[in-house]
Amino acid sequence: MPNRVVYWNGNFIPEIEARVSIFDSALMFGDMVFEMTRSFGRKPFRLREHLERLYASLDYVEIDCGLTIDKMESVTHEAIEKNLPELEGFDFQIMHDVTRGSGELYDTLVKEGTDPIVSINMLPLVRHTGGLADKYVSGGHLVVTPQQAVPARYIDPKAKNRSRLHYQLANLHASRMESGAMAVLTDERGFIAEGTGSNVFIVQDGQILTPKPHDILRGVSRQACMDFANELGIPVVEADIDPYDCRTADEIWLTSTPFAMIPISRFDFRTVGEGKPGPVYTRVLSAWSEEVGVDIAKQAQEYAGLMQTWKP
Ligand SMILES: Cc1ncc(COP(=O)(O)O)c(C=O)c1O
Incomplete structure (x- = not known):
């Protein structure tokens, strides 16, 4: 089992535990935006450009993710640092996912509350590029x-x-x-x-x-x-x-x-x-x-x- 961690609304949690509710707006409506950045030589390539597009997408769908773009950039670097030992020898994806969270209708059913969920995960690109x-x-x-x-x-x-x-x-x-x-x-x-x-x-x-x-x-x-x-x-x-x-x-x-x-x-x-x-x-x-x-x-x-x- 890999020991990668995921940034999840201000915390770092094991990847295997990073799960959204069936009542989340992303599952209900595809109501979320995301970014996929990759590393070359284990360094993120054009991360700032990806984050600028993420914030433009957030603006378009009117989701306030609660983080400034600078904060998003610094937690992304933190998430990379934490995962680097697990990603040893590989280039990897850096995925930012932001869901609107779940609707008020389900507020008592969702343990993480109804606010937007920001997650950042990393995964080696073995299958993404090996298959091509x-x-x-x-x-x-x-x-x-x-x-x-x-x-x-x-x-x-x-x-x-x-x-x-x-x-x-x-x-x-x-x-x-x-x-x-x-x-x-x-x-x-x-x-x-x-x-x-x-x-x-x-x-x-x-x-x-x-x-x-x-x-x-x-x-x-x-x-x-x-x-x-x-x-x-x-x-x-x-x-x-x-x-x-x-x-x-x-x-x-x-x-x-x-x-x-x-x-x-x-x-x-x-x-x-x-x-x-x-x-x-x-x-x-x-x-x-x-x-x-x-x-x-x-x-x-x-x-x-x-x-x-x-x-x-
Ligand atoms: C529909 C679509 N067009 C184009 C691209 C290429 O974008 P980028 O070069 O930023 O990965 C993507 C990437 O996922 C995409 O989903």
Whole structure:
């Protein structure tokens, strides 16, 4: 049994004891926001950016978590420090979850009371990235699903929330199309929006394009990818991209916190470019790996090797 601890409303408790009530608004309504940061070389990557997005999400859903952003940052570092011995040898996720808490209706039934619950947990990334290791080498298959993105005027996807049924349905559609396929959602006009946990980039004639930041979560890795590309002198343009552009693109990749960048070698059952990770993808991922001092693709291979024996 792992001895990791979880920050839980001002205390540190064993991970196994961190449980929300069946009356919590998160379970009742998906009424909560969250963040997932990761470490590289056991140091959090762009933690402040993740926390700024968390506080923007909290503001959007009108939850007062009771902590300033500075306090949230310092308890996060404290939680990391406490868990470092248990996370020995691994990079890890740093998950911030904030639920609205349970409604007044259930006030006598919930031992922790009706206030919002703030929790912060850490978990090695072995399964997250190990399971994707082969995709860094041969590329993933990205398919457009019938399930579309939720327009920002309904529930704004810029707020990272757990009302994620539409992403799950898109994943189901994709896996029915082909086992292991990854889903991409279009917006209501038919333009590419985002993956179910990732942002999309394509390359056309040496230029990198990514969807405009409207009906998407504005990924921290999306921004990091744009920063690394800019440092390499490769222009990045935010544009309306339709599935036709993806079909004719030289390269496609996805960005997301756990895996940084995954290349796409097939789009809707057709080969992308040369059918393998392209030169622009490779350059940007190398710049990223160099900056954080971790060979990101190689680490995924190492974690893939551990997956059979390692238990969370
Ligand atoms: C819907 C969605 N889009 C994009 C992303 C990528 O965001 P980030 O790079 O901050 O991990 C995520 C991450 O979970 C996501 O859930």
